[in-house]
Each structure stands twice: as structure tokens, then as C-alpha cells.
Amino acid sequence: MNKAKQQARAAALFAAALALAGARAHAATPAPAEPLKATVSHWWTSGGESAAIRQFADAFNRAGGQWIDQAVAGAEQSRASTINRIVGGNAPVAAQFNTSRQFRDIVDQGLLNNLDDVAAKNNWDRVLPQVILDVIRIDGHYYAAPVDIHMPAWFFYSKKAFAQARIKDEPRNWDEFIATLDKLKAAGLIPLAFGGQVWQEKIVFDAVFALVGGPELFLKVYRDRDVNAVRSPAFRNVLVSFRKLKAYTDPGAPGRNWNDATALVVSNRAGLQIMGDWAKGEFLAAGQVAGRDFGCFPGFGPKAPYIVAGDAFVFPKTAKPNIVKAQKLLATVMTSPGPQAAFSARKGSIPIRPDVDMSQLDMCARQGLAIMQDTSRQLPNAEMLVDPDLNGALQDVLTNFWNRNQTPEQAQQAFAQAMKDNAW
Structure with missing residues (x-):
């Protein structure tokens, strides 16, 4: 084999080696993780409400989720839609209810996942008001993520x-x-x-x-x-x-x-x-x-x-790992200090926790937060x-x-x- 042919063959083998190495390196690089998709059913459709819930959606997306908005105008219509979807086997990943006894029946029927590990990791017992804990904690388990405190009067x-x-x-x-x-x-x-x-x-x-x-x-x-x-x-x-x-x-x-x-x-x-x-x-x-x-x-x-009133999100029963992960991520994001402050600043509510940046909140919200420190004034709705x-x-x-x-x-x-x- 003459020298020119040897050089050509060597070049071909080198190119093949590079291609193989590239293929192996490509195969070894993990594919980008799929975002945790969450269909979220709620009734917030007015201008101020839409601006507020967008704060949760954006925070969830930044945290590795993909928020799929499913707004249903009217609170009663939205709750009825959620219950029908749960019964029909097409439940959303998360759904809005008021912080009340509205979701007690579906808890009793075993149709919701609990949030016990999220609550423990984020110290809900320590940071949330007792009047809220009394509603979301049922038989020792946490079945809703509260997102705001509203005062309806x-x-x-x-x-x-x-x-x-x-x-x-x-x-x-x-x-x-x-x-x-x-x-x-x-x-x-x-x-x-x-x-x-x-x-x-x-x-x-x-x-x-x-x-x-x-x-x-x-x-x-x-x-x-x-x-x-x-x-x-x-x-x-x-x-x-x-x-x-x-x-x-x-x-x-x-x-x-x-x-x-x-x-x-x-x-x-x-x-x-x-x-x-x-x-x-x-x-x-x-x-x-x-x-x-x-x-x-x-x-x-x-x-x-x-x-004291408010809103909370519940998480319909599922055993699918990615949906459970999405539910836990969503509950964590919605109750975290940053999204809480951004949401409340636009919604008109006050945050569920006291350790938030108050600079975004107006005089009414700050007045509400100060009042909430006096438990003698708190009256369950x-x-x-x-x-x-x-x-x-x-x-x-x-x-x-x-x-x-x-x-x-x-x-x-x-x-x-x-x-x-x-x-x-």
C-alpha cells in the first residue's frame, strides 16, 4: 500500500473514530427533562384575578413545571366541573375550592391526595394561622394548599x-x-x-x-x-x-x-x-x-x-408518579414566600404566612396582616x-x-x- 493510500485510510479511520465518539457522547448526554405538567382548574377570570394567578403559573413554570390553565367562570360552576371530572376519571391535577368545608365530602370519599410531606417540609404547622389549619387538616392529614387569606367584609x-x-x-x-x-x-x-x-x-x-x-x-x-x-x-x-x-x-x-x-x-x-x-x-x-x-x-x-376566609387548591387522587410530583411542586410553589407576596399584591388578599416581603403590599393588605396578629379578632367565616x-x-x-x-x-x-x- 503506497503512502498516499495509507494516509487516506488513516484519515478515514480517524474520522470514523471521531464520529463514534461523538455518537457515544451524544448518547451519554441525558435528554432534557420533561416539565411536570399540571392542569389547574380555577374560577379566577376577572382582570385582577387573572393577573394574580399568573404569578403562580409563572413561578411554577420557572420551577420546572408546565401550567395548563383551565379557568371556569363562576365559583359554583368551577367546583361542580371539578367534582364531575373527578368522578368521570378525568380529574385536573389541581383544583380551586374555598378554604371551607366545600371539599370535605371528597376527602371522606378518598378522592384526594394528601400533602403531608409538603406540609412537614415547609413547616405549615408553624407558619400558617390556626384558623386555616383547622380547615385544611382533616383527621391529621393535610388535604389542601391554602393560597390566600381573604376578609369578606x-x-x-x-x-x-x-x-x-x-x-x-x-x-x-x-x-x-x-x-x-x-x-x-x-x-x-x-x-x-x-x-x-x-x-x-x-x-x-x-x-x-x-x-x-x-x-x-x-x-x-x-x-x-x-x-x-x-x-x-x-x-x-x-x-x-x-x-x-x-x-x-x-x-x-x-x-x-x-x-x-x-x-x-x-x-x-x-x-x-x-x-x-x-x-x-x-x-x-x-x-x-x-x-x-x-x-x-x-x-x-x-x-x-x-x-377569615380564603382559597385553597386540592389535588385529586392519582398514583401516577409524574402527576404526584407535579402536585407536590405546585403545592410547594403556591405556598412559598415569593409567589405568595406577588400573588397577594395583585389579588387583594393577604399572604397565608407572615414571613413575606411586605414591600409589594398596599396599605389595606398591611392593615389586614397587622390585624391577623391579634387572634382575638379572628372570626371564622x-x-x-x-x-x-x-x-x-x-x-x-x-x-x-x-x-x-x-x-x-x-x-x-x-x-x-x-x-x-x-x-x-
């Missing part, structure tokens, strides 16, 4: 509307509140922005109940299901005070969505709204600033009860204390009282009967 008001009505101070008691509404009405404004839907009527009723009736009566009725308390003069006074507010609503209130009621305050056409602090997200989405464009107060006076069937029955009683010509005594009787018919 905030009072939001338009600074411009208050100035137009020559109102200088926030009301300090119920009588001053009624006087405030009278001044707004006299100024040609809608005094109370109201959404005439059953759940909104119940929210306003419970706000009146806690403030006018007081926490003791509130707990006697909802926690203890004391029929004598329902028949008391004090409870009758709560009903009378509640329906008195109807005179301050406008003709367009029936059937109005909550965010459309909030928009009346945002646009200064209405003076005030009683709503959960999720309404604040609508003010923020409109570019308004708490303390400058709108005001907020959580009841009357420095010791007003602070009703009604849905933490009664099951969904009873809550629905009581909503029906209250909407009948609000919208029909019933006497307070008739409403008391119907309320007591609903409690008897839905006894545990």
Missing part, C-alpha cells in the same frame, strides 16, 4: 365620591355608617354598590351579622347551630339592619356581578361597596392606589371582628363552620328576605327551619 369607598358628599371621616359605628350612606344619596350618588346575587347577599349579611350582632352571636348561630339564638331579638336586629341597606342600592343591582359593582366605585359613580378584599384587585388593575384614589376599612373601630348544604339553604332564606316582602319574624323562622332540616 371590607368596606371600599371612592375618595372622590366621599369628597363630593362632603364626608371627611370613615364611619366608626353602624349609625355613622348609615349617616354616611344618607350623605352619599343626597349627593346624587349610588350610596352602596351592590351585586344582587345570592352569594353576594350572604357576604353582606354576614358582614352586618358580625358587626351588628357581634362575634358571640355569630358563633352561636353558625358554629353551635343554636336555634334559640336565631329566634332572639339580637338576631332580629341583624336582619332588620341588613335589609335597611337595600334602600341604598340602585335599580340595576339584581343579578350584577361583583366586579361590575366594584367598577361603580372605581368610576366614582357609587360611594361604597361591602365586599371581600379580592375587590381591591379591580382597583389596582384600574391603576388606582389605596389611600389616594380609594379607601378601605375592615369594619368599625379598632376591635372589629376580622372574618360561615363556610368554615357549616357544610355546603346548610350554607346553601341559609343563602336561600336570606335572598328571599332581601328580595321579597317578608317580615323579620318570618325570616327568623325560615332560618331556624333550615338549620333543623340540615342538621348534621
Whole structure:
């Protein structure tokens, strides 16, 4: 073999060796890990809500997940969709419920994965408020990841509307509140922005109940299901005070969505709204600033009860390893300090844990966080204390009282009967 052929053969062998080495190196390089996909069912569809949940989605994606959004408009419709999908074998990876007894039935039926290891690793027992732990921990196991604390009885008001009505101070008691509404009405404004839907009527009723009736009566009725308390003069006074507010609503209130009621305050056409602090997200989405464009107060006076509510995500039962990993990653991300602060800043809620960066939170949220440090002011919301069937029955009683010509005594009787018919 001449020298030229030897050199050519050597070059070919070298090239082949390089190709083989490259192939082996390529084979030895692991393929990029597939993201942990998570279909997430929820009902957050308004402007402020969408901006808020995007914080969780982005954080989950950065952590190695792939968020697949499955929003269903309307809380009841979303929960019904989730339950139907679980029963039908097409469950989402995670689904929203309120921090309440709404998911207790599917826990009892063994249809949810627990989060015990996530809770232990992230010290939920130490960092979460007891009122939240009492709902998500069932028979010693954790079945939901709480993502926010909402207070459903905030009072939001338009600074411009208050100035137009020559109102200088926030009301300090119920009588001053009624006087405030009278001044707004006299100024040609809608005094109370109201959404005439059953759940909104119940929210306003419970706000009146806690403030006018007081926490003791509130707990006697909802926690203890004391029929004598329902028949008391004090409870009758709560009903009378509640329906008195109807005179301050406008003709367009029936059937109005909550965010459309909030928009009346945002646009200064209405003076005030009683709503959960999720309404604040609508003010923020409109570019308004708490303390400058709108005001907020959580009841009357420095010791007003602070009703605790919120949202949580549950994780339907599965044994598929990648789905379980996605569920645990999602629960960890949603409850971590960074995403908690970013979410709450846009949602209007306060974080579930105190060790977050407060710089993103507005004056209303900071006020709520300070109040939560005083456990004597914490009052569980009604849905933490009664099951969904009873809550629905009581909503029906209250909407009948609000919208029909019933006497307070008739409403008391119907309320007591609903409690008897839905006894545990």
C-alpha cells in the first residue's frame, strides 16, 4: 500500500473514530427533562384575578413545571366541573375550592391526595394561622394548599365620591355608617354598590351579622347551630339592619356581578361597596392606589371582628408518579414566600404566612396582616363552620328576605327551619 493510500485510510479511520465518539457522547448526554405538567382548574377570570394567578403559573413554570390553565367562570360552576371530572376519571391535577368545608365530602370519599410531606417540609404547622389549619387538616392529614387569606367584609369607598358628599371621616359605628350612606344619596350618588346575587347577599349579611350582632352571636348561630339564638331579638336586629341597606342600592343591582359593582366605585359613580378584599384587585388593575384614589376599612373601630376566609387548591387522587410530583411542586410553589407576596399584591388578599416581603403590599393588605396578629379578632367565616348544604339553604332564606316582602319574624323562622332540616 503506497503512502498516499495509507494516509487516506488513516484519515478515514480517524474520522470514523471521531464520529463514534461523538455518537457515544451524544448518547451519554441525558435528554432534557420533561416539565411536570399540571392542569389547574380555577374560577379566577376577572382582570385582577387573572393577573394574580399568573404569578403562580409563572413561578411554577420557572420551577420546572408546565401550567395548563383551565379557568371556569363562576365559583359554583368551577367546583361542580371539578367534582364531575373527578368522578368521570378525568380529574385536573389541581383544583380551586374555598378554604371551607366545600371539599370535605371528597376527602371522606378518598378522592384526594394528601400533602403531608409538603406540609412537614415547609413547616405549615408553624407558619400558617390556626384558623386555616383547622380547615385544611382533616383527621391529621393535610388535604389542601391554602393560597390566600381573604376578609369578606371590607368596606371600599371612592375618595372622590366621599369628597363630593362632603364626608371627611370613615364611619366608626353602624349609625355613622348609615349617616354616611344618607350623605352619599343626597349627593346624587349610588350610596352602596351592590351585586344582587345570592352569594353576594350572604357576604353582606354576614358582614352586618358580625358587626351588628357581634362575634358571640355569630358563633352561636353558625358554629353551635343554636336555634334559640336565631329566634332572639339580637338576631332580629341583624336582619332588620341588613335589609335597611337595600334602600341604598340602585335599580340595576339584581343579578350584577361583583366586579361590575366594584367598577361603580372605581368610576366614582357609587360611594361604597361591602365586599371581600379580592375587590381591591379591580382597583389596582384600574391603576388606582389605596389611600389616594380609594379607601378601605375592615369594619368599625379598632376591635372589629376580622372574618377569615380564603382559597385553597386540592389535588385529586392519582398514583401516577409524574402527576404526584407535579402536585407536590405546585403545592410547594403556591405556598412559598415569593409567589405568595406577588400573588397577594395583585389579588387583594393577604399572604397565608407572615414571613413575606411586605414591600409589594398596599396599605389595606398591611392593615389586614397587622390585624391577623391579634387572634382575638379572628372570626371564622360561615363556610368554615357549616357544610355546603346548610350554607346553601341559609343563602336561600336570606335572598328571599332581601328580595321579597317578608317580615323579620318570618325570616327568623325560615332560618331556624333550615338549620333543623340540615342538621348534621
